[in-house]
Amino acid sequence: xxxxxxxxxxxxxxxxxxxxxxxxxxxxxxxxxxxxxxxxxxxxxxxxxxxxxxxxxxxxxxxxxxxxxxxxxxxxxxxxxxxxxxxxxxxxxxxxxxxxxxxxxxxxxxxxxxxxxxxxxxxxxxxxxxxxxxxxxxxxxxxxxxxxxxxxxxxxxxxxxxxxxxxxxxxxxxxxxxxxxxxx
Numbered sequence: 001x002x003x004x005x006x007x008x009x010x011x012x013x014x015x016x017x018x019x020x021x022x023x024x025x026x027x028x029x030x031x032x033x034x035x036x037x038x039x040x041x042x043x044x045x046x047x048x049x050x051x052x053x054x055x056x057x058x059x060x061x062x063x064x065x066x067x068x069x070x071x072x073x074x075x076x077x078x079x080x081x082x083x084x085x086x087x088x089x090x091x092x093x094x095x096x097x098x099x100x101x102x103x104x105x106x107x108x109x110x111x112x113x114x115x116x117x118x119x120x121x122x123x124x125x126x127x128x129x130x131x132x133x134x135x136x137x138x139x140x141x142x143x144x145x146x147x148x149x150x151x152x153x154x155x156x157x158x159x160x161x162x163x164x165x166x167x168x169x170x171x172x173x174x175x176x177x178x179x180x181x182x183x184x
Contacts, residue, residue: 013109017121017138023159026057027138029074030155031119034140043117046142046151051078057155062089064110064152072152081156083164084135113139113152125159136160 014021022028033053037044051058059080065073074089074097082088089097098106113120119141125134140153 010124011125014113014121015116016118023136024125024157026060026157027121027136027155029057030061030140030153031053031121031138034119034153043141043143045105046153049140049142049153060155060157062154062156064154065149066110066152067147067149068114070092070107070111072107075151078106080164081154084156084158109137109139110152113141114150117141123159 015029019028019032022031034044034049037048038157051061054061059078062077062081063075065075072094074092077085077090086100094103094106096112109120109122120139122137122139123134126135135156135158138155140155142151142153144150
C-alpha cells in the first residue's frame, strides 16, 4: 500500500500572506501586529517592534541579523524556540546551526524574504490520519540600516501545539516514520 494514503505532505510558502492563510493564532496575531506598525508600503523600523505587545506569543519569536549578501545570524531566541530547537542558537550563523538540506531550505526562505522585502509564511507539515505534524513559520523583514544590514523577526510554531520540546519531535512515532520515507 502506498504511503501517501496514510499521510500527505503540505509544504507551502506564501509571500505577503492573507489572514486566511494562517493556521494558528500566534502567527496570525504577530502578523497583524507587524502590519499595524507599518507606515504605508514601507517596511517598519525594527525599533518600532515591541515584543511585549505580543503577550505570550512573544515566546515563539526570534531575531535574525541579515548582512548582504548571505550572512544570517541568530541575535536572540525567545524561550519557546529554544525549547523547540533543543538548544539556544543565539550567536550562531546559519552555517553553524544547519547542514545539508536543512541549511538549503532555511537559506532559501530567508533569501526570499530579503529579495522581496515582504513577509513570508511557510507551512512544512504532514497531515496524518490522527494529526498534523510539522511546523509553521512567519518571517518579518524590517527596514534596512545604513550599512544594508537588517533584522528579521522569525516566529515558529509546531502544527501540533502539544509539541513543546525538541524531544517531543524525536519521540513521536509518526515523525520517525515520515523521516524514514521523505526528506524532512
